[in-house]
Amino acid sequence: MSLLTVKDLGKTFGGNRAVDGISFNVAAGELLALIGPNGAGKSTTFNMVNGQLKPDSGSIRLNGQELIGRKPREIWKQGVGRTFQIAETFASLTVVENVQMALLSADGKLFSMWRRAADHRRADAMHLLDQVGMAPQADRPCSVLAYGDVKRVELAIALANDPKLLLMDEPTAGMAPKERNELMALTKRLVVERGLAVLFTEHSMDVVFAHADRVIVLARGRLIAEGTPAEIRQHPKVQEVYFGSGSTFEKKSEVAA
Incomplete structure (x- = not known):
């Protein structure tokens, strides 16, 4: 059953x-990769789902509830998390305090000098x-x-x-190949354990082919x-769009090797 339609x-x-009139769905427990060459419309699509852009037409439903017209904060409250191409954390705070800040926000409590993040739901943040895989580094800035590791912290925040x-x-942007695959394997495990649906954009085809359940x-x-x-x-049309009619993903991988 589709979670996102x-x-x-x-x-x-x-x-x-x-x-231009695209349709797709994502089911609980599924990783769906959204790929395409530069200018394909990936970022625009992604930002419409997140509420940062308002579509001119169409529908975006989460568990049957329409998201179009809602602000990103409202969509977040409906149960949509997000990570960014460039990881966003508070560098001056510890790892666990970053997660505690997110929990404060999730609980609808404003952060202020009278309510320190370090006092809020530490056990839940540690979980x-x-x-x-970042509990051993919880008290490091x-x-x-x-x-x-910053990308892992961002995932915990999300x-x-x-x-x-x-x-x-672009969850693996700026990461070495080993780190890329470790992060996506971790995401895959959390998807299964939590019954999450994941929509991700990605330029690294090795990540897409190794970890996505489906690709659009x-x-x-x-x-x-x-x-x-x-x-x-x-797919012949995908081969043509990415590499021209004479190339394939396999041939590109052989050259890279």
Whole structure:
């Protein structure tokens, strides 16, 4: 059963049809990758689902509830978490305090000098950090962490409101291959354990093919293909859009090797 249902989504900027009537769905327990060449409409689609952009047409429903017209904060309260291409944490706070700040927000409590993050739901914050493998570094400042560890902290923060849907914008950007695959394997495990639905954009095809359950491909604002990673890998239209008619994902991988 679909958790997120997107139907006939459209967005125009200055006469340019950035997103042209695309439809897709994401089920609980599923990782759906959204890919496409530059200018395909990925970011526009992603930002409409998150409420940062308002569509000109179409529908975005979470568990049957329409999200269009709601602000990002309201969508977050409906059970949608998000991570960003560039990890966003408070560098001066400790790892656990970053998660406690997210829990304060999830509980609708404003942070102030009279309510220190360190006093709020530490046990729950530690449980989230344990889930992402960061509990041993809980009391270290985020400023001293390796980038891959910062991304894990950001994932714990995104889980603080117990989301049903997790949006991940280029989750492995700036990471080494080993770190990329470790982060996505961790995400996959959390998807299964929590019954999450995940929609993510990604440029690294090794990550997409290794970890996505399904893939949708955009080109010039239109959805041109959807299917399993194996199906997308062999799809002739996808091959043409990415590499031209004479190249394949397999050939690119051989050259890279």
